[in-house]
Amino acid sequence: MSKRFPFLAEALTAVGLIVAPLVLPHLGFSTSTLDRILIWGLFGLGFDLLFGFTGLLSFGQSAFFGTGGMVAAYVLTQTSVTNVLLALLIGTGAAAVVGFLVGLVALRRTGIYFAMITVAIAEVFYFVEFNPLSDYTGGENGLPGVPPPSVDLGFKTFTFDSDLSTYGFLAFWFLLGLVIARRIVQSPVGAILKAIRDNPLRAAAVGHDIWRYKLAAFVVAAAYAGFAGGLLGLMQGFMPPDAFMFDTSGQLVMQTAIGGAGTLFGPLVGAAIWLYLSDFFQNTLHLGSDWKLVLGIVFVVLVVFLRHGVIGGARDLIALASGPPAPRAAPEPNAPAPETEPQRLPASPKAPAAAAEPGPIILETRKLTRRYGGLLANRDIDFVVREGELRGVIGPNGAGKSTFFKMLTCEVKPSSGHILFHDRDITGWDVTRVCQLGLTKSYQVNQLFNRLTARENVVIAALAQKRGRFRPDMLRSLMSVRRLNDQVEEALALVRLTTRADAPVSELAYGEKRRLEIGLALAARPSLLLLDEPLAGMSPRERIETVALLKSIRVGRTLIVIDHDMDAIFELAERITVLSQGQVLVEGTPDEIKTNSVVQEAYLGGVNEP
Amino acid sequence: MVNWANFVSQCFNGLVLGALLALISSGLTIIYGTLGVLNLAHGALFMLGGYAGWVVYSFTGSFAVAVLGGSLFVMVVGLVIERVIVRRFYSRPNEDQILVTFGLGVVIVETVRHFFGSLSKSIPPPPELVGITSIGFMMYPTYRLALLGIVAVALLALYVVLYRTHIGMIVRAGIEDSAMVDALGIDVYKVFMLVFGIGAMAAGFAGIVNTPVVSIAPDSGESILVQTFVVVVIGGVGSFPGAVLGGLIAGEIISITSMFNPGYAYVMLFVAMTLVLVLRPYGLLGAAGRD
Numbered sequence: 013m014s015k016r017f018p019f020l021a022e023a024l025t026a027v028g029l030i031v032a033p034l035v036l037p038h039l040g041f042s043t044s045t046l047d048r049i050l051i052w053g054l055f056g057l058g059f060d061l062l063f064g065f066t067g068l069l070s071f072g073q074s075a076f077f078g079t080g081g082m083v084a085a086y087v088l089t090q091t092s093v094t095n096v097l098l099a100l101l102i103g104t105g106a107a108a109v110v111g112f113l114v115g116l117v118a119l120r121r122t123g124i125y126f127a128m129i130t131v132a133i134a135e136v137f138y139f140v141e142f143n144p145l146s147d148y149t150g151g152e153n154g155l156p157g158v159p160p161p162s163v164d165l166g167f168k169t170f171t172f173d174s175d176l177s178t179y180g181f182l183a184f185w186f187l188l189g190l191v192i193a194r195r196i197v198q199s200p201v202g203a204i205l206k207a208i209r210d211n212p213l214r215a216a217a218v219g220h221d222i223w224r225y226k227l228a229a230f231v232v233a234a235a236y237a238g239f240a241g242g243l244l245g246l247m248q249g250f251m252p253p254d255a256f257m258f259d260t261s262g263q264l265v266m267q268t269a270i271g272g273a274g275t276l277f278g279p280l281v282g283a284a285i286w287l288y289l290s291d292f293f294q295n296t297l298h299l300g301s302d303w304k305l306v307l308g309i310v311f312v313v314l315v316v317f318l319r320h321g322v323i324g325g326a327r328d329l330i331a332l333a334s335g336p337p338a339p340r341a342a343p344e345p346n347a348p349a350p351e352t353e354p355q356r357l358p359a360s361p362k363a364p365a366a367a368a369e370p371g372p373i374i375l376e377t378r379k380l381t382r383r384y385g386g387l388l389a390n391r392d393i394d395f396v397v398r399e400g401e402l403r404g405v406i407g408p409n410g411a412g413k414s415t416f417f418k419m420l421t422c423e424v425k426p427s428s429g430h431i432l433f434h435d436r437d438i439t440g441w442d443v444t445r446v447c448q449l450g451l452t453k454s455y456q457v458n459q460l461f462n463r464l465t466a467r468e469n470v471v472i473a474a475l476a477q478k479r480g481r482f483r484p485d486m487l488r489s490l491m492s493v494r495r496l497n498d499q500v501e502e503a504l505a506l507v508r509l510t511t512r513a514d515a516p517v518s519e520l521a522y523g524e525k526r527r528l529e530i531g532l533a534l535a536a537r538p539s540l541l542l543l544d545e546p547l548a549g550m551s552p553r554e555r556i557e558t559v560a561l562l563k564s565i566r567v568g569r570t571l572i573v574i575d576h577d578m579d580a581i582f583e584l585a586e587r588i589t590v591l592s593q594g595q596v597l598v599e600g601t602p603d604e605i606k607t608n609s610v611v612q613e614a615y616l617g618g619v620n621e622p
Numbered sequence: 623m624v625n626w627a628n629f630v631s632q633c634f635n636g637l638v639l640g641a642l643l644a645l646i647s648s649g650l651t652i653i654y655g656t657l658g659v660l661n662l663a664h665g666a667l668f669m670l671g672g673y674a675g676w677v678v679y680s681f682t683g684s685f686a687v688a689v690l691g692g693s694l695f696v697m698v699v700g701l702v703i704e705r706v707i708v709r710r711f712y713s714r715p716n717e718d719q720i721l722v723t724f725g726l727g728v729v730i731v732e733t734v735r736h737f738f739g740s741l742s743k744s745i746p747p748p749p750e751l752v753g754i755t756s757i758g759f760m761m762y763p764t765y766r767l768a769l770l771g772i773v774a775v776a777l778l779a780l781y782v783v784l785y786r787t788h789i790g791m792i793v794r795a796g797i798e799d800s801a802m803v804d805a806l807g808i809d810v811y812k813v814f815m816l817v818f819g820i821g822a823m824a825a826g827f828a829g830i831v832n833t834p835v836v837s838i839a840p841d842s843g844e845s846i847l848v849q850t851f852v853v854v855v856i857g858g859v860g861s862f863p864g865a866v867l868g869g870l871i872a873g874e875i876i877s878i879t880s881m882f883n884p885g886y887a888y889v890m891l892f893v894a895m896t897l898v899l900v901l902r903p904y905g906l907l908g909a910a911g912r913d
Contacts, residue, residue, distance in 0.1 A: 063717070067717070069716075069717045069720055069721075071724075117896050117899060120899045120900070120903055121899065121903060123716055124654065124660040124716055124720065124859070125855065125859065127660065127720050128660070128851035128852075128854065128855055129851075129855060129895070129899070131847070131848055131851050132848055132851055132852050132855070132888075132891070132892060132895060133892070135845070135848040135888055136888045136889055136891075136892045139885060139887070139888040139889070140885070140888075140889060142885070143883070143884070143885025143886075144883075144885050144886065144889075258844060258848075262724065262728070265721065265724065266721075266724075266725070266728075269721050301732075301735060301736075301740070302732070302736055304728065304732045305729065305732035305733060305735070305736055307728075308725055308728035308729040308732050309729055311725040311728070312707070312722060312725040312726060312729060315718065315721050315722045315725055316707065316710060316722065319714075319718070
């Protein structure tokens with residue numbers, strides 16, 4: 013948020029961590045409560061990357077928290093290793109490996125399936141820890157005798173066994189964890205994770221291997237959990253088995269939601285509230301076991317009324333107090349930017365060099381067929397597009413245009429037939445791979461990343477083109493991606509959104525969203541761009557603008573456009589393919605199509621069966 | 623060495639547990655199928671049923687009345703939860719729905735703990751179902767045998783309601799496309815409320831009839847919830863037949879594994895779930911496209 017002080021948040025956190033033990037004890041926080049807040053906060057950093065930033069709500073984090081803690085405690089108590097840092101590292105590594113393996117299973121599905129699978133996983137680990145592995149984990153007794161944290165510098169060993177030094181030790185690791193987490197959030201990977209959270213379908217369609225990114229986030233969260241688990245054993249002097257309990261996962265989820273997911277500080281704030289209230293209810297109000305009932309009610313009320321947790325609520329309050337937001341570069345509704353365009357258009361209906369010399373074949377389909385049960389959506393379509401061409405595809409409703417496009421972009425697998433793109437057989441590929449090869453489309457219904465700004469949307473698409481399917485450079489700054497900015501600005505300029513680049517998608521007008529939809533596809537720098545009804549739902553004025561836009565972006569590109577707007581297609585395309593009843597009816601220049609009696613019949617619905 | 627008599631009786635135990643899981647999972651799956659909400663309070667409702675039945679039993683001494691009264695109580699709780707809380711969440715993300723039902727589960731569990739403490743309670747089986755019955759090749763506790771019948775009848779009742787009544791047709795149409803049902807002039811919210819109530823009742827009913835076999839404690843719902851999730855993942859979300867099939871499979875896996883080592887029951891359950899996820903990602907009887 014603040015470009016002038018890039019490490020402001022980190023610096024303020026450091027100050028806060030130093031001040032906390034001086035101030036908070038006077039408010040009723042005990043030292044051990046502060047320590048536990050830090051551990052839960054660190055645990056939550058990883059979870060927030062997974063839930064708040066990637067959108068994966070896992071109820072299985074106790075498995076990794078327990079694994080990391082148990083392995084670290086085992087190493088320190090049952091083996092000859094005495095180096096605390098080494099033990100922590102081994103525990104973290106073990107948790108990450110377990111996270112990787114669990115992620116392979118859990119990430120096979122998304123949404124509620126993912127939540128259910130992670131619940132099951134948490135329970136499995138609990139039972140395994142208690143029963144088959146109880147010789148190693150101490151079963152229900154846990155592992156006692158974990159030494160206090162110490163750091164061996166070779167010439168001198170520092171032991172952190174006083175209240176304050178333990179706090180300092182934990183605070184150091186929390187701060188480091190925060191710095192790393194913030195770097196991840198600000199890296200290209202962080203941007204892509206947010207895109208996956210907002211719209212996984214589109215993130216995959218612009219060319220990101222979302223499965224691997226999700227797995228990466230899952231492993232990072234597991235590593236954070238494992239490290240925090242290791243710290244728990246060190247702090248308490250013993251590793252409790254209840255770290256593995258489903259309740260641990262539940263508490264983490266609740267704390268994060270209370271504090272506010274997607275902020276990195278949410279889990280820390282949530283842990284502070286949760287642990288403080290639980291101390292307060294038990295020790296001051298003497299509620300006994302009812303403390304959890306009260307906290308449960310608080311949690312439900314908060315989820316119902318405060319959608320983004322305490323931090324989100326505070327942010328909204330501050331926004332409210334500081335008055336209405338400064339007027340953004342608003343779209344002048346009465347004076348759209350390309351004021352001269354509409355006048356110029358009728359004058360030069362065939363602006364682009366009409367009869368372009370035929371380039372090499374870029375896309376070819378052979379006997380492409382798709383069946384849905386008994387319905388033949390597409391039958392034996394042979395279709396050839398050459399480089400530099402702007403091809404229109406028209407056809408009455410139900411002609412199979414959308415199915416045809418979905419097969420070209422590999423969203424739908426053909427029942428039979430082949431698709432060749434740049435002379436490679438791409439039949440049966442997935443959307444991501446095809447996009448990486450240079451074929452993408454803009455959707456009929458906007459598929460944007462709704463919580464990001466227009467610029468960030470375009471960045472996501474450009475990143476896929478620059479970085480390939482997957483690259484786990486989590487600690488690299490987004491700014492350092494070479495020539496990313498040029499590519500983003502170029503795409504924004506092409507769809508005339510430069511002045512609106514920093515507006516969130518939710519604040520864009522419909523026409524602007526439609527242009528951004530095309531901009532996303534353009535930023536991926538495809539060699540072949542498919543536009544699925546780019547004019548759908550537009551007002552006459554927006555229509556004229558968009559036709560002008562399409563004319564400007566076609567220069568140097570190969571485009572296939574589906575639309576119902578015949579006038580627009582006749583104006584734009586130099587060749588048109590007419591689909592009817594799943595087959596190619598006729599192909600030709602606009603003039604040939606206009607006068608073709610078969611086409612007229614198809615559109616007028618003349619079912620002249622002989 | 624496997625003791626065959628023991629094995630057969632464990633298979634029977636698996637059948638009883640499986641039928642019970644099938645019933646609970648059906649409740650969960652019709653709620654998800656119709657409302658699109660994953661109810662994490664489902665295990666708590668199971669437990670609540672057990673306690674409600676125990677209270678009614680303490681006052682009346684009648685098992686039948688306890689089952690009836692307890693189920694109705696949980697149904698009412700379900701109706702209220704839908705009306706007051708869940709209804710606010712239909713337009714919110716899945717994650718919010720999961721969070722709020724998880725919170726509701728905690729509230730239910732802790733409320734029960736507040737009134738009844740953490741010690742477990744049990745209801746004795748009705749006098750005519752006490753003892754052991756010989757079923758030809760082996761002796762088996764009479765109540766467990768009866769339980770199989772009771773749960774089968776309940777499942778059948780649920781099936782009849784879903785597949786043979788007018789309201790069931792609306793519910794099934796709602797599973798397919800609730801917006802369309804709404805557009806046809808049917809008050810879809812009333813249907814949602816009813817489905818949540820019926821789903822909750824299925825869990826509550828199971829909680830009561832299971833009490834003579836396994837006594838109930840405030841935390842009983844948790845492991846049931848986990849098993850129910852596995853059942854639904856195996857069977858396919860939103861599929862009633864899938865819930866029944868998944869329930870029976872899970873019940874047998876738990877019972878047979880427990881014969882060798884109870885500690886591995888969950889591991890085997892998890893292995894089965896993983897296999898299904900790899901081979902048939904949408905569950906054995908689930909349809910693609912539901913997430």
